[in-house]
Amino acid sequence: MNKKQFMILIICVLLIALAVVSFLYIRQTNLLIEKERRIRYLEDQLRETEREKNELEEAKRKDEKDDEESKKYSDLYVAMAEKLGISLKNDTKKAMVVPLGSAYDEETLKEVLSKLKLWSSEYYDVNDINKLLVLAKDEGANNTYLMAQEFYIVIPKYRAAKVSLKELELLDTGKLSPVKNDFLDGKSFTGPVLICQNISDIAPNGEICIDDEERELKFSPFVSLKDGELILPDEVYNAYGALDMKKYDKNNYDKDLFNEISSYFYSYD
Incomplete structure (x- = not known):
């Protein structure tokens, strides 16, 4: 190599x-x-x-x-929310109000109580419902009479929440101020409450208070003179849709409740 x-x-x-x-x-x-x-x-x-x-x-x-x-939710509130298709998650609402209309005589009272009976037939026994009515005492006639016409069912969201009603008075300044009322002061109820307030188109004469563990909500529902809409705060649902008016019978109402409330109609005799 x-x-x-x-x-x-x-x-x-x-x-x-x-x-x-x-x-x-x-x-x-x-x-x-x-x-x-x-x-x-x-x-x-x-x-x-x-x-x-x-x-x-x-x-x-x-x-x-x-x-x-x-x-913590009221069973009644949950049942009505399901009926109305309302989701409870991330819900800022605190109550529902079912408007029943106005009563100023026995015939219109029958209509109001018929709607109450219609609602109670699906959701709640009307015999168990608590009542807060704006009443007054006629000292001269020794008579108690109703100072209101508009009826509502108030259903708080939380089972422990308490509902109360305070009478309001319109001052000369144009502001509404709470006044003493022995029929209302110191009374509060949990669960649904039948409320009767407001006899004036100018200003409400009652303030509903819902007191729960988070906060106190105060409001005065009234019907708009402009379009007839029920005016409520953002935290409260108008739950009129919970009434199935197809089943409405104006002759089907609680007679005992009718007799009780009609006895408060003011008599001019």
């Missing part, structure tokens, strides 16, 4: 060695890249698992909070 052939052999060996080393290096590099990729994948999987775990825990806490909150 001459010198030239020897050099060629050496070069070939070196090239083969370089190729082997390059192959091994590339293979090792690829293995490291694959290992790093798998590590990143596993880290991503761990992060995703942790995120899902946190989401499940947060959802569980939210469900537990919602369950705890829902236990």
